[in-house]
Amino acid sequence: MPNQRIVGIDLGTTNSLVAYMEGDRPVVIPGEDGLNLVPSVVALDESGQIVVGNAARKYLIETPERAVYSVKRLMGRDVADIRNELKLFPFRLAEDLAPGEVLRIRLGDKTYTPPEISAFILRQLKRNAERYFAAPVSKAVITVPAYFNDAQRQATKDAGRIAGLEVLRLVNEPTAASLAYGLDQKQSETVAVYDLGGGTFDISILKLHEGIFEVIATNGDTHLGGDDIDNLLIAIALDDIQGDLAIDVRRNSGIVQTVRKAVIEAKIALSANEQTTLDVELPGGKRYQRVITREQFQQLIQPVIDRTVGPVKQALKDAGLKPKDIDEAALVGGSTRIPRVRALVEELFERKPHSDLNPDEVVALGAAVQANILAGGSEATKEMLLLDVTPLSLGIESLGGGVVKIIHRNSTIPASANEHFTTGVEGQTNVAIHVVQGERELAKDCRSLARFDLKGIPPMPAGLPRIEVKFLIDANGILHVSARELRSGKVSEIEVQPSYGLTDEQVENMILESFDYAEEDFRQRQVIEARNEAETMLTALEKGRKNPGWQQLSSQERSTIDKQEAALRAVMKDDGYQAMRSAIDALNQGTMRLAELMMDSAVSSALKGKDMATADVGEGPASPHPIAQAEIK
Amino acid sequence: MKETHSKTAESHGILVVTPDKAGKTNCWSCGDMRAAQFCQHCGKVQPPAPVDYFAFFGLPYKLNIEASKLESEFYELSRHLHPDINAIKSEREQQWALEQSSHLNDAYRTLKDPIARTEYLLRLQGVQLEEQSKTATEEARRTGKIKKQVVPPDLLEEVFELNMQMEEARMNKKMGEPDRTLERQLQDARKHMQAKHDALMQELGAARNEWDALVDRAGQGQNVLEEDRLAVRDRMVDILNRRNYLRNLLRDIDEVLEG
Numbered sequence: 007m008p009n010q011r012i013v014g015i016d017l018g019t020t021n022s023l024v025a026y027m028e029g030d031r032p033v034v035i036p037g038e039d040g041l042n043l044v045p046s047v048v049a050l051d052e053s054g055q056i057v058v059g060n061a062a063r064k065y066l067i068e069t070p071e072r073a074v075y076s077v078k079r080l081m082g083r084d085v086a087d088i089r090n091e092l093k094l095f096p097f098r099l100a101e102d103l104a105p106g107e108v109l110r111i112r113l114g115d116k117t118y119t120p121p122e123i124s125a126f127i128l129r130q131l132k133r134n135a136e137r138y139f140a141a142p143v144s145k146a147v148i149t150v151p152a153y154f155n156d157a158q159r160q161a162t163k164d165a166g167r168i169a170g171l172e173v174l175r176l177v178n179e180p181t182a183a184s185l186a187y188g189l190d191q192k193q194s195e196t197v198a199v200y201d202l203g204g205g206t207f208d209i210s211i212l213k214l215h216e217g218i219f220e221v222i223a224t225n226g227d228t229h230l231g232g233d234d235i236d237n238l239l240i241a242i243a244l245d246d247i248q249g250d251l252a253i254d255v256r257r258n259s260g261i262v263q264t265v266r267k268a269v270i271e272a273k274i275a276l277s278a279n280e281q282t283t284l285d286v287e288l289p290g291g292k293r294y295q296r297v298i299t300r301e302q303f304q305q306l307i308q309p310v311i312d313r314t315v316g317p318v319k320q321a322l323k324d325a326g327l328k329p330k331d332i333d334e335a336a337l338v339g340g341s342t343r344i345p346r347v348r349a350l351v352e353e354l355f356e357r358k359p360h361s362d363l364n365p366d367e368v369v370a371l372g373a374a375v376q377a378n379i380l381a382g383g384s385e386a387t388k389e390m391l392l393l394d395v396t397p398l399s400l401g402i403e404s405l406g407g408g409v410v411k412i413i414h415r416n417s418t419i420p421a422s423a424n425e426h427f428t429t430g431v432e433g434q435t436n437v438a439i440h441v442v443q444g445e446r447e448l449a450k451d452c453r454s455l456a457r458f459d460l461k462g463i464p465p466m467p468a469g470l471p472r473i474e475v476k477f478l479i480d481a482n483g484i485l486h487v488s489a490r491e492l493r494s495g496k497v498s499e500i501e502v503q504p505s506y507g508l509t510d511e512q513v514e515n516m517i518l519e520s521f522d523y524a525e526e527d528f529r530q531r532q533v534i535e536a537r538n539e540a541e542t543m544l545t546a547l548e549k550g551r552k553n554p555g556w557q558q559l560s561s562q563e564r565s566t567i568d569k570q571e572a573a574l575r576a577v578m579k580d581d582g583y584q585a586m587r588s589a590i591d592a593l594n595q596g597t598m599r600l601a602e603l604m605m606d607s608a609v610s611s612a613l614k615g616k617d618m619a620t621a622d623v624g625e626g627p628a629s630p631h632p633i634a635q636a637e638i639k
Numbered sequence: 640m641k642e643t644h645s646k647t648a649e650s651h652g653i654l655v656v657t658p659d660k661a662g663k664t665n666c667w668s669c670g671d672m673r674a675a676q677f678c679q680h681c682g683k684v685q686p687p688a689p690v691d692y693f694a695f696f697g698l699p700y701k702l703n704i705e706a707s708k709l710e711s712e713f714y715e716l717s718r719h720l721h722p723d724i725n726a727i728k729s730e731r732e733q734q735w736a737l738e739q740s741s742h743l744n745d746a747y748r749t750l751k752d753p754i755a756r757t758e759y760l761l762r763l764q765g766v767q768l769e770e771q772s773k774t775a776t777e778e779a780r781r782t783g784k785i786k787k788q789v790v791p792p793d794l795l796e797e798v799f800e801l802n803m804q805m806e807e808a809r810m811n812k813k814m815g816e817p818d819r820t821l822e823r824q825l826q827d828a829r830k831h832m833q834a835k836h837d838a839l840m841q842e843l844g845a846a847r848n849e850w851d852a853l854v855d856r857a858g859q860g861q862n863v864l865e866e867d868r869l870a871v872r873d874r875m876v877d878i879l880n881r882r883n884y885l886r887n888l889l890r891d892i893d894e895v896l897e898g
Contacts, residue, residue: 174726218714380726391718417748420722420741478741481722 012145012174012381013135014182014373017124017162019078019205019231020340022046023370024131024146026138030386032186032374034367035138037130043366044134048126049073050113058130067267070096070259072114076233079205080109080120081165082158091229094237096259108508121165121508122516128169133530140538146171147377149369150483151206152178153226153397155443156455159483164508168516174380176482179203180210181221181394182372183338186363188214189375189386195333196222198321200351200359201369202314203339205231209318211325211332217389223324223416224397225317232273232341234310239269239298242306243284247294261288276303277343304346311347318354324416335359340366393418396479403440403449412477415445422478426492433465437473441485455485464494529583536586540578543593547571555603563599570596676739677719684725687738691763692746701854702757702847704750713747754882757847757875766876768883794835798888801828808895822896829892836885843878846871 444452
């Protein structure tokens with residue numbers, strides 16, 4: 007089938023969405039509950055089943071030890087990185103973690119890595135899309151914060167693979183948003199996208215010119231968002247409650263989660279109202295109430311939102327632009343609903359920011375646009391092309407612990423650099439290289455990406471071998487390394503030891519482990535397809551009843567068909583695949599003669615001088631015996 | 640029949656390149672002869688050829704490049720070579736698109752910046768420029784090695800004085816006793832150095848024009864003396880080394896003043 011359905015996915019800290027380009031407009035695909043947003047919450051229910059989204063939310067309060075949220079904060083990170091997070095978030099880590107091992111989070115009696123937990127969310131979105139299309143979905147574009155480093159990107163890609171999705175592209179969230187905004191934009195202009203979400207902040211500055219979306223500079227903070235605002239309010243409420251109840255409420259995750267829920271409601275209310283009451287029901291029939299004014303709220307969150315100023319200024323500086331050079335400032339992410347945040351953006355760019363599109367949905371919509379471009383484009387996207395940049399400089403550790411930068415931040419990707427290395431000792435056959443990412447001058451202050459060994463260098467006097475190493479950052483922002491020894495022309499064997507993240511083997515194993523889920527997916531897909539087939543058949547039968555052929559059937563034949571139809575309609579409501587399959591086959595069998603008669607009457611009317619093309623043979627797949635959709639592999 | 644083309648600047652001293660794209664061969668897919676990075680007949684991405692940045696854009700080895708022209712050429716090539724455009728092609732084509740577009744991006748990044756462009760051409764001409772990067776400076780500071788950095792002789796006295804003042808200002812800052820007079824002196828010195836820097840850029844502009852004139856003459860088949868070429872080349876190397884030195888100095892002053 008030429009039409010490859012590629013969906014766009016916004017895998018968010020707080021909420022996730024899946025979208026698709028329908029005609030020339032991207033649309034968000036709702037879940038079974040009719041809602042567009044799937045909360046990024048995963049829980050393990052009493053029977054050991056994974057629950058995702060709205061259904062999982064109640065577990066956060068009822069059985070917090072079996073639920074997890076904001077797992078995006080843990081993607082591509084290790085224990086040392088998240089020590090501060092652990093003080094604020096109720097992440098329960100596995101106790102047997104070895105140093106350097108990928109984190110594992112406890113859910114009930116099981117443990118999962120962050121990519122696996124993200125995969126559960128992706129699987130839910132995949133299922134929603136498959137339900138919507140009544141067809142399998144296996145390819146996706148997934149968005150990531152622009153300021154995500156290599157390890158965080160790799161972890162996101164791994165999550166896609168574990169969920170059974172081929173990730174065709176990782177797109178930066180603000181850039182994706184600009185695609186959604188720029189769909190109708192034909193004139194050249196410079197745009198700033200200010201994206202403050204649940205857990206991450208990005209600022210990107212783009213030049214739009216004849217369908218080319220060229221990112222000039224990007225900056226951000228992968229640990230700054232609505233979560234941080236919530237945590238401030240939670241801390242205040244918990245202090246109050248603690249004083250009141252005289253118990254250590256921080257150790258009671260049920261209470262903490264109840265407070266968190268109330269705080270989020272209060273935060274949202276304060277975007278519309280001048281004041282609100284934080285209202286929490288406590289165990290033992292007690293109640294905690296506190297009035298918060300918008301003024302107080304704004305004072306409280308000012309330090310958090312001020313942390314966005316530095317990255318904005320740096321991005322402008324890197325782009326070589328002044329605020330007045332920016333034609334449009336667009337708001338993305340739920341936290342930009344806060345009036346104080348809007349005011350700050352207006353101050354920074356000296357103009358009223360744009361917020362025509364729903365800030366919760368715009369990233370997913372843009373991902374759908376990008377998916378459409380990758381699938382070969384359509385009328386709406388045929389001139390569109392995204393040129394993105396790498397957010398962080400890539401460097402190599404030099405003698406003495408310094409960093410030699412080889413690809414600078416804000417370089418358009420794909421980008422590459424060739425570096426030459428040599429040996430320091432006679433006969434040396436290995437050279438070790440340490441690759442880091444970041445802007446700091448010392449390797450220890452940057453993010454370690456990988457350590458690798460160039461092996462099999464022909465023994466030569468020191469300094470004689472010339473080893474050329476090619477570093478290439480692909481369009482996903484992920485690094486690839488290859489090397490060869492120039493004097494011997496030999497392609498060196500490289501052993502890359504990723505500093506963080508899962509190995510290919512681990513990902514493969516997780517895919518195998520998730521086979522159970524894959525089976526469940528397959529079952530659901532079968533049901534969807536059978537139901538679809540049944541509906542097509544029933545529509546065709548309606549038509550058949552109006553055909554002269556219907557009258558030529560014996561009354562017994564007609565009543566058999568009626569019974570078979572009723573039987574099919576009855577089983578269609580349930581999710582039983584086998585029952586549906588047999589009912590379909592029965593009706594198929596029963597209407598065989600009707601189909602022949604219809605065909606005959608079509609042929610004879612054609613012989614009577616009617617054009618065969620206009621003769622009523624039904625409309626291809628709408629006639630009985632539709633050709634089964636050829637999508638099941 | 641394949642067209643021949645000049646490959647590198649190094650091999651020819653001053654190069655004369657045909658204005659159309661270098662590296663044309665037959666398209667692997669449709670066999671058409673008009674293929675360079677992509678086939679102009681069927682649009683398919685071609686296997687990458689090892690060409691320098693100027694040749695990649697089909698540009699002569701001249702140092703004045705019209706920015707808007709380069710940009711539109713970059714956009715045009717991106718529309719054919721970018722991985723997004725080739726996302727559902729064969730694996731082989733996707734790999735070529737990745738390599739071709741990274742080469743395109745590297746080339747554009749280098750050529751659009753006048754200084755990077757000049758340094759790149761000089762490197763093609765076999766010149767090793769001094770390592771004046773901040774990293775090298777830091778590295779030297781840390782390891783205690785003496786960085787190979789030649790102070791332009793005419794600046795020697797001034798720079799010595801300036802370094803003393805900066806050291807003093809750093810100490811003052813550390814003690815929390817900023818010295819306004821000293822800061823003003825540093826600001827004056829900065830202005831002076833900035834003026835010198837700007838003058839060097841003027842000089843560089845003139846040298847670039849001379850270089851381009853030589854390339855044009857060679858292109859018209861006139862004889863260009865090797866010593867003329869080397870003279871312009873070496874002058875540019877000298878200007879760039881001095882300019883880099885000044886730029887680092889300006890950055891250091893800024894650090895002291897702001898930090």
